[in-house]
Amino acid sequence: MCVTMGQFAARFYRGVFVSGGRSDTVKNRVCGLIAAMQSPHKSTNINPRTAAPPHHPSTSAPPRYEFIDFLDVGNTMTLTQEIANLTEDSGQDRPEDNVQIGSIQGTVVGLRYYTGTVNRGEMVALVRQPQNPYDRNAVMVANVYGSQVGHIKKELAAPMAYIMDNSLARVEGVVPYGETNKFSMPVNLTFWGKEENREAVHNQMRRHGFRLGTEIKGGTTQTSLGRNLLGLSSKISAIPLTVEELKNAFDKLFDDLMEDKTREMEPAKAVCTSLLPHQKQALSWMTSRENSNDLPPFWEEKSGFYFNVLTNFAVKERPEKVLGGILADDMGLGKTLTTIALIVSNFHNGKPLPLEQCILNCIFMYVDHEESHEAVSSSQLKRQHADGISADTIEEDVPQKKAKSTEQSAKKPANTKKGVVLLDDVDFAAALECSSSHVGPAKKSAKKGSGIGKVPSGGSVSSGAKATLIVCPLSVLSNWLDQFEQHIRADVTLKVYLYYGAERNRSVKLLSEQDVVLTTYNVLSSDFGNKSNSPLHKVKWLRVVLDEGHVIRNPNALQSKAILDLQSERRWILSGTPIQNSLKDLYMLLSFLKLKPFDVKEWWNRIIQRPVTMGDRVGLKNLQALVKGITLRRTKNSKVAGRTLVQLPERRVFMQHVTLSDEEREEYEQVKKEGRKIIGRYFEEGTFMTNYADVLAILVRLRQYCCHPSLVGKHTGGDVPGTPSELRERLINKITLVLNSGSDEECAICLDSLRQPVITYCAHVYCRPCICEVIRSEKEQARCPLCRAEIKTKELVEYPGEEKEAGPATGENWRSSSKVDALMSNLLKLRNEDPTVKSLVVSQFTRFMDLIEVPLREYGFSFTRLDGSMAQKARSKAIQDFQDSSPGSPTIMLLSLKAGGVGLNLTAASRVYLMDPAWNPAAEDQCVDRCHRLGQTRDVVITKFIVKDSVEENMVKIQKKKQELVDKAFGVKKSQDRKQSRIDEIRALMEI
DNA sequence: ACCGCCGGGTGCC
DNA sequence: ACCGCCGGGTGCC
16 A cells, blocks of 8 residues: 655645635625624624614515524534533533522514424523623524524513523523414423522522422423423432442443444455454444434434434434444454445445555556557556655655555566456456546546446545545554555555645645545644644545544543534544543534534533433433444453454563662652652642642652652752743743653643643643633633633743753763662563563653663663654654564563553563553553553563652552542542642652 | 504594 | 594514
8 A cells, every 4th residue: 555645745746735615605604693693702793783683674574594504514603503602611510500490481582583493392592692782681592403493582581691691590491382373482491500599590580570480380291201301300200310320321331332233344355454253343333324324313204304302303304414423442452444444445335445556457457448549558557656656755754664565566466366356356346447536647548438347437426525534643643554554455555645744735635635634633733723724624524533532522622623623424433432531521522423413512411411410311311322323332351253352361460569779768768858848848838739840840759769860850849930041941840840750740721631731930731722722712811720820822831842951871870770670680581581572661751761771782682662752753663663573673662651642552562561650550551551452462461660668659559549439430520629639649649 | 463562543322 | 632442553682
């Protein structure tokens, strides 16, 4: 297969910029108008007053919003999104936020001005319209599709506006019976909120002459579902689930969703790896999900209408298909391979992806196009091919790739057997025929008039979309490239474009013409951040695949927004852990899949989140059905025909205690004494949090002492900052410490691992995009979310990257440490026993890795290294070298704990030495999983070095506690609790 | 809207 | 005739 890399194509296509993309249609402007009228916060150029309101007295015919248009506008502020924004921040994850405060029947008026319709029992959204020129208390009513239905009658809207604007309660509406006249209809309003607001809500209503009841009286015939919609289920239907039941159900939510998903499918011939049975099942299921004509979950066809049984919403138009889903297989079951198989096996209309065949092609064509006298010679084809891989451009990127692929394609033509196979293969023939649409001109003419293809050229393609976009974390980028190369036959050209790096080609046309475009979440969101110019958002993708898709779980993160804005026919989420913390995580996944109406927060909350949180059985049942319909998940223990999918070799963990030498012990105790004094003072002063970076620094220093005394850098804590440049230096010191502390500090805004970390003048570390967003939205008075100090964009200090400062002495005056000695004796013994065994030596301190390099060299070990500071190409080289099994290849990889992240494949190793304990035991597990995964043939032995009587032993205790918590508890604590538990941890560590 | 409300036309029975 | 009553025009926010 031929990989097209960003840099090369950047040159080859330089200058070809396609200005495609959306034009500002009337439709979009209407959307803007609506947005402007609804929300005072969203600025638009259109003044709602000068743009005549649609029903202004001077307008003769009652104008209508074409609301149906909102459904297909991808990236404009739509009514639907407005509704979403409204509920975005309202806390309702806990049962206590969801007390039913009362209900009342109200009236929706003005129906005749709007197109939105509602049925009996249908849920409606209530949206404040503070900018309404007639009444600033206006409350708009919209149906599930986001079409406006009418307004709440003004007398009732007045108290509701107050309640809604002050977040005293959320109001949900259900229309008890459908329209009986053209002008108004009743609506049952239910108020939800915290118990403490009950009084205020009731009072406010009473002041305006309304009395909230506890039940909706005159309830019409409600099915159990209908009752659920009215929010009465907690009172009327069965006993709510206990916390325990709920946790259980939740744990099982994603367990083994494979019943009825056991049909197998062979991949297209372009895949040269044979798939395991469970992978063929996944391929079959994914293919059927993409080609499905079924209605999305919870939709039914009823007498010419499409009816959503959960919201009771009905439409004439068939709801948009949801093509794709969640492949949630455990790590190591081959999600990547299955996805690759899907890409080449299921193009349009169930046909394989048309792929140009490199050299073999000409044999095929020669035979079949004899009469056309235009047979393409081998050399011509070669040249075309070379055009595609313009030689001068490859070298800097992945030289070994080029070498390999050309070598392979050069070898293959000799093999005529394959050519025969080819002729017999109708699918492949058809596929080749289709390829005429995107190959060079010489080829095109050769194809014309040919009669082989069963499918007329181009006719099988139901839309222009061609390319698959794969978005993944940087750490698995090279894995994707490797896997494409490994699993796609060398004699077919799969156009894979790596959209990465400064030189990436931003031509929409180029990107659209690829078979696969590979990029990272970072690149995608940084492009997206520069609004006007994100080529990835201009391409109409055939398929978008999110690898490790759970990373978009935070809807406020820029990268999540960037993902949601992509246009695609089919959408996939690959994730071993689709739900990481709470049910909420699922919302973003559904939102990405465009699974209506759950892609809008309000409906997600009302139909799933709230009921389930409150222990409602019907809600849980719906959730289960929902997940089951779109998810395939198998675990390592799942069985196919009585056998577990994958038998992984054993994995054993040993803890090796290291005793410090007297000298080391003395230094250690000295540092510990000082540290306790300082941290103790912070506790007394109550300045713990503001000095957090210093506290971390002290801990890091202790942990470094346990590894090697030379690791410990110069003393940085406690001084007073002087000049700005000194301050800057101090901040850089701090951010470096925080990032290298291995404590997996998270950004307090997105709660995710730090991306593009920056430090504020008040010494708190955030992702740059996150904190910039905060500063932008708070304008002048932006404050640090952690300490409320004033912050400015220009005062953010960036992490300068890993500078190889005057680090530990690795030269002449190198000395060993107890821990290094322990490691070396292990490694030497191992080499004696079996020189082919490969090991991962894992540390959180890259400078410790520097130190370890010295004795490794001294004893003649061949090793490689992978750490966070390495560029992508260096990483892939390191991985490739290590995975290589030929004699003389490195037997040791120095691996920084955080360098890989999930997905990294290091199965060549069967020994893991964890040099220093991590705060987060999951990080260690993840690291071990890099070699203990599919493809591992040996038993894996893990050795953890722990220094006796030290901070490390305490860390192990904390690790155990954490693990118990994870095993027991449902979900993770709120960030406030997290902060507290982090403080508690530090107390325990320092024995304060 | 088979309502409510407004404002003009009207005015014993 | 500064009222009542009638009946047409009209109607979200």
